[in-house]
Amino acid sequence: MIGNKSPHLLARSILLCLGGFAIGAHAAPPQPASGPDERPQKSPPAASGQQAREQASVTLDAISVTGSRVVGGDYESPTPVTMIEFEQIELAAPNNIADYLNTLPSMVGDSTTMEGNNSISAGATGMNRLNLRGLGADRTLVLVDGRRFVGSTLEGNVDINGLPNGLIRSIDVVTGGASSVYGSDAVAGVVNFVLDTRYTGLKGFAQVGQSRYHDDRQQNGGLTFGTPFADGRGHFLLNAEYAHNSGVGAARDRPWYGGHGIMTNPAWTPTNGEPYRITVPFLNRPNEASAGLIPSGPLKWTTFDADGSPRQFDYGVLDLTGSASSGGEVDGHFATMSLKGAVERHSLFARGSFEINDAFEAFAEASHSRSVVNTNSSYNYYNGSLSIKSDNAYLDPRTREAMVAAGASSAPYGLLLGVASPRVEVNTYRAVFGVNGSFGDNWTLDAYYQYGESRLNTVVNNVTNTTRLGLALDAVVDPASNRIVCRSTLADPGNGCVPINTFGGASLSEPALDYVIGEPSFRQTMKQQVASASIQGEAFSTWAGPVMTAFGIEHRREAVGGAVDDQGQPRQWLFGNFMATHGENRINEVFSEMLMPLTERSLAFNGAVRVADYSYSGIAVTWKGGLTWQPNDSVLLRTVRSRDIRAPNLGNLYQAGLTQRQNVRDPWFNDTQRNIERISQGNLALKPEVADTSSIGLALTPARWPGVRGAIDYYQIEIKDAIATLNDQQTVDRCHQGDTAVCSFVVRDGTGAVSGLIRTPINIAKRTVRGVDMDVSYLQAVPFIAPGAELDLRLVASRLLESRNEDPFSSIDYADENIAGSAKQRALLTATFRNGPLRFGASARFIGKGVLSNEWVDGVDIDDNTVPSTWYLGLFGSYHFPGDRLEAFFRVDNALDRAPLVIGTNRNGINPVLYDVIGRYASVGVRFQF
Numbered sequence: 001m002i003g004n005k006s007p008h009l010l011a012r013s014i015l016l017c018l019g020g021f022a023i024g025a026h027a028a029p030p031q032p033a034s035g036p037d038e039r040p041q042k043s044p045p046a047a048s049g050q051q052a053r054e055q056a057s058v059t060l061d062a063i064s065v066t067g068s069r070v071v072g073g074d075y076e077s078p079t080p081v082t083m084i085e086f087e088q089i090e091l092a093a094p095n096n097i098a099d100y101l102n103t104l105p106s107m108v109g110d111s112t113t114m115e116g117n118n119s120i121s122a123g124a125t126g127m128n129r130l131n132l133r134g135l136g137a138d139r140t141l142v143l144v145d146g147r148r149f150v151g152s153t154l155e156g157n158v159d160i161n162g163l164p165n166g167l168i169r170s171i172d173v174v175t176g177g178a179s180s181v182y183g184s185d186a187v188a189g190v191v192n193f194v195l196d197t198r199y200t201g202l203k204g205f206a207q208v209g210q211s212r213y214h215d216d217r218q219q220n221g222g223l224t225f226g227t228p229f230a231d232g233r234g235h236f237l238l239n240a241e242y243a244h245n246s247g248v249g250a251a252r253d254r255p256w257y258g259g260h261g262i263m264t265n266p267a268w269t270p271t272n273g274e275p276y277r278i279t280v281p282f283l284n285r286p287n288e289a290s291a292g293l294i295p296s297g298p299l300k301w302t303t304f305d306a307d308g309s310p311r312q313f314d315y316g317v318l319d320l321t322g323s324a325s326s327g328g329e330v331d332g333h334f335a336t337m338s339l340k341g342a343v344e345r346h347s348l349f350a351r352g353s354f355e356i357n358d359a360f361e362a363f364a365e366a367s368h369s370r371s372v373v374n375t376n377s378s379y380n381y382y383n384g385s386l387s388i389k390s391d392n393a394y395l396d397p398r399t400r401e402a403m404v405a406a407g408a409s410s411a412p413y414g415l416l417l418g419v420a421s422p423r424v425e426v427n428t429y430r431a432v433f434g435v436n437g438s439f440g441d442n443w444t445l446d447a448y449y450q451y452g453e454s455r456l457n458t459v460v461n462n463v464t465n466t467t468r469l470g471l472a473l474d475a476v477v478d479p480a481s482n483r484i485v486c487r488s489t490l491a492d493p494g495n496g497c498v499p500i501n502t503f504g505g506a507s508l509s510e511p512a513l514d515y516v517i518g519e520p521s522f523r524q525t526m527k528q529q530v531a532s533a534s535i536q537g538e539a540f541s542t543w544a545g546p547v548m549t550a551f552g553i554e555h556r557r558e559a560v561g562g563a564v565d566d567q568g569q570p571r572q573w574l575f576g577n578f579m580a581t582h583g584e585n586r587i588n589e590v591f592s593e594m595l596m597p598l599t600e601r602s603l604a605f606n607g608a609v610r611v612a613d614y615s616y617s618g619i620a621v622t623w624k625g626g627l628t629w630q631p632n633d634s635v636l637l638r639t640v641r642s643r644d645i646r647a648p649n650l651g652n653l654y655q656a657g658l659t660q661r662q663n664v665r666d667p668w669f670n671d672t673q674r675n676i677e678r679i680s681q682g683n684l685a686l687k688p689e690v691a692d693t694s695s696i697g698l699a700l701t702p703a704r705w706p707g708v709r710g711a712i713d714y715y716q717i718e719i720k721d722a723i724a725t726l727n728d729q730q731t732v733d734r735c736h737q738g739d740t741a742v743c744s745f746v747v748r749d750g751t752g753a754v755s756g757l758i759r760t761p762i763n764i765a766k767r768t769v770r771g772v773d774m775d776v777s778y779l780q781a782v783p784f785i786a787p788g789a790e791l792d793l794r795l796v797a798s799r800l801l802e803s804r805n806e807d808p809f810s811s812i813d814y815a816d817e818n819i820a821g822s823a824k825q826r827a828l829l830t831a832t833f834r835n836g837p838l839r840f841g842a843s844a845r846f847i848g849k850g851v852l853s854n855e856w857v858d859g860v861d862i863d864d865n866t867v868p869s870t871w872y873l874g875l876f877g878s879y880h881f882p883g884d885r886l887e888a889f890f891r892v893d894n895a896l897d898r899a900p901l902v903i904g905t906n907r908n909g910i911n912p913v914l915y916d917v918i919g920r921y922a923s924v925g926v927r928f929q930f
Contacts, residue, residue: 070595076630076636078626078639078695080638081175082175083171085170089168090878091839092876094165095218095243095245097193098128104173105828106132106773106798107132114917127152128160130158130191132173132188133189133771137155138646138649139187139646141183142160145195146192147532149452151454153456154654155649156526159426159428162428164347164369165222166222167199173189173190173191176693179643179644180609181591181608183589183610184612187691187693197365199226200235202225203224203929203930204927204929206221206926207221212920212921213248213919216246216247216918216921219242222240223241234353235354237352238349238350239350243343244344250339251334252336254917254919256900257332257335259334259335260281260904261280262278262279262904263278263283263324264319264324265320266317266319275859280326281909282328284315284330285323285673286323286325290415291306293384295414297408297411297412306505309504313328314328321673323673334908336378336379337377339918342375345369346370347367347368349365351366361435361436362433363432364431365430367429368429369428370426370427371425373424376420377419377422378575379418379419380463381415382466382469385414386414386470388473388474394499394501415502417517418462418464420461420463422460423459424456425457427455428453432449434447435448445534446532448530449529449532452530453526453527455525455526456522456523456524456525457521458521458523460573460575460576462517462519468516471495474488475499475501518573521565527558527560529555531554532553533553535550535552537549542596544600549595550594551590552590553589554591557584558585559584562580562581565578581650581655586615587612587615589610593608602629607623616684621643622642622644622645624640625641636698637696638698640693642693644692644693646689648686648761659680660680662678662728664676664754665729674755676755678757679759680760689763691717692717695714696714698713709778710776711775712774719765722765723765725760725761726759726809731759766805766807767805767806771802774795776794776795777793777795778794779792791831792833794829798827800826812854812855814854817850818851819867819903820911822850825846829844829846830842831843838877838878841876841877842873843873844874846869847869852903874892874894875890875892884929889925891924893920894916896920898916900915
């Protein structure tokens with residue numbers, strides 16, 4: 001329920017929370033049973049023997065308070081929770097924890113250091129953001145010890161690069177709506193990173209690795225120190241980490257590179273039976289070249305040798321519209337784009353706690369992390385949008401004569417001039433002060449204040465200033481001095497213009513390049529403040545047992561401010577015309593939750609409600625209701641229904657004007673492909689999205705088969721009034737079809753050609769995702785191999801049944817489209833062998849077959865619409881040396897060195913969201929503890 005601000009509604013909702021649920025509790029940051037409220041204890045660097053057996057027995061149905069504030073003891077949560085334990089993280093030994101999480105079938109890795117490297121103007125290239133269910137990082141809530149973490153982008157997305165990887169003890173992934181428990185954004189689910197805040201001792205790790213191509217080199221290291229003080233009443237913890245990854249250079253450097261993409265079949269006619277589209281290697285735009293190119297007019301296809309002399313351009317094979325080609329002189333429009341950005345990160349985390357008395361403890365945390373990502377994104381490309389004049393001083397006489405003979409005083413000019421390379425730096429600061437403890441017979445209190453600040457500093461190196469390039473290209477001879485100058489300098493001698501000679505690409509002077517190339521920059525500061533207080537405990541008892549309740553209040557304030565370079569304001573850059581965004585949101589919330597057993601230890605109800613008052617959109621109420629039924633020790637049935645929301649984020653509301661280059665087909669000119677400028681702006685009239693989430697599942701721990709545990713859950717998420725925009729092509733096509741309202745967002749030049757778009761988010765869409773998750777594990781002693789040896793098998797799999805996006809103009813189901821992240825079948829199988837100090841194993845990551853588009857018919861709309869299935873083998877292992885102080889470990893990803901599948905993405909023909917693009921990768925390291 002969402003409506004306008006109303007004090008009476010808010011008051012009634014508060015009474016509902018406080019009265020209807022009797023009492024409620026926040027229960028501090030959610031922690032598993034071995035949480036930070038325990039006394040300090042030494043944490044071993046690796047699990048083995050009985051400890052490993054206990055860890056391995058925890059699967060999808062395990063007790064965890066992530067996803068609930070009251071579930072615990074003998075009761076299970078009705079909301080599915082995938083728990084990733086300490087040992088699993090150790091054996092995976094990832095470069096970054098996000099790399100491991102993105103192997104989970106429920107996660108879609110579409111915002112990583114390997115994906116989105118061509119999204120220059122977004123200002124967030126190379127960040128690691130989590131995306132559950134493919135619903136977007138905006139709808140996945142990231143927590144650290146149960147508390148929100150300050151976002152690094154306007155959308156509030158948390159950059160996982162900034163988390164202290166070596167301090168993470170476990171990760172809980174709630175694969176269902178949890179807005180009533182944690183607030184806005186938990187539509188697809190929650191990822192909670194649980195830190196080992198009670199560690200005592202000194203431990204550390206060091207790790208190195210590289211790919212088989214001798215790139216993607218990594219060096220990771222970290223130290224953690226924890227000690228009690230004041231006779232055990234206090235505890236101090238300090239963690240420091242450093243990591244560096246060199247990344248992977250241009251895609252074209254890989255032997256499998258083919259630059260594949262999709263273009264309109266040049267042989268197609270409406271009647272000849274040829275497919276309309278074909279997948280081709282080395283997809284290019286035939287109106288740009290490093291040596292300069294005249295792409296149209298009387299001198300069409302004229303390019304230049306290194307000495308500036310004219311010659312015929314080899315454009316390869318043109319598509320039906322003439323706006324794309326295969327082959328020719330350029331090896332792919334995105335050939336220079338980095339396969340993986342280079343990342344350097346530092347983090348420092350400190351925590352202190354002190355028992356005020358036997359019941360209460362005060363604590364404080366402070367952390368700082370810094371991550372820097374460098375990547376190559378795109379050529380500076382001009383596809384015929386520049387112009388050269390016949391009197392250009394650098395123009396070869398033969399070309400000048402041909403232009404004069406043709407009566408052409410000028411000609412369109414295409415150019416590739418260097419590679420734009422973003423550098424994205426994020427500094428995140430966070431401080432938490434709080435108190436927790438117990439009072440009465442069975443009540444606990446948690447209260448804290450948290451301040452977080454994320455400073456994003458983006459600099460895009462080597463970007464052309466389009467305004468200056470136009471002036472510098474117009475080079476003429478000064479009749480007074482006989483020197484070559486800019487034509488504009490004749491009228492304004494002090495304008496600083498430096499003429500440039502791009503004909504042939506070999507005569508580019510440093511002064512000229514310095515004049516036309518620069519570094520657009522963008523500085524943005526995100527601030528988040530959270531104040532929360534909550535209580536939980538046993539309210540009363542019924543015939544079936546104690547009723548646990550929880551209630552609390554929370555206030556959040558989120559703000560953004562920034563600054564940009566002067567040349568970005570008038571949009572003079574080709575890329576990176578950043579605009580400073582300023583805005584603030586304030587949210588007040590009350591929440592409550594209840595766990596009521598309905599029969600003794602078999603049937604229980606779990607319900608929650610949260611009322612939020614947003615400063616910009618009024619009041620929203622979220623809730624959940626779930627049942628668990630355990631008829632015997634082997635079977636647990638669970639079901640939950642929830643109402644969740646995603647409130648508009650700072651970007652949705654206040655975006656000042658993000659400028660990006662995009663490709664569209666122009667229906668006014670026979671579907672000619674055009675590269676245009678799109679400006680995205682915020683919308684203060686947005687209201688929160690509303691999602692209805694349902695799940696029903698079964699968890700098994702069969703007594704007849706000790707060591708076997710399993711769970712299977714069906715889920716469905718329906719989002720109404722989803723915040724979305726029409727995609728670029730939809731906007732153009734709707735205008736072409738006569739929709740005058742949509743035409744207000746389409747910019748056309750004097751000839752009628754599409755030259756730009758304006759994009760504004762609105763509550764227009766409906767999003768539906770349905771599927772089935774499965775998690776099965778089997779732990780078996782294998783004494784016939786060695787005394788005390790055991791084998792642990794685990795299969796995590798998902799089946800996507802529907803991933804539909806609807807708006808007033810279309811309804812498209814993306815499930816089974818492997819061109820992005822909507823593969824129908826994904827699975828991760830892991831086998832681990834343990835024997836005393838030795839652990840080793842293997843993993844198999846499977847991606848099922850699919851199609852490029854559900855809208856296309858194979859052989860009609862495209863020559864081959866199919867995408868085959870594939871899988872990747874991983875190997876891992878570790879050995880504990882005598883004395884339990886030192887452990888060595890290794891990891892091999894993509895051990896069979898499988899090349900990525902050819903996917904016609906028009907971005908080098910690969911899809912790093914689903915498939916490995918690095919090749920075989922090996923790393924080794926040591927862990928130590930004293």
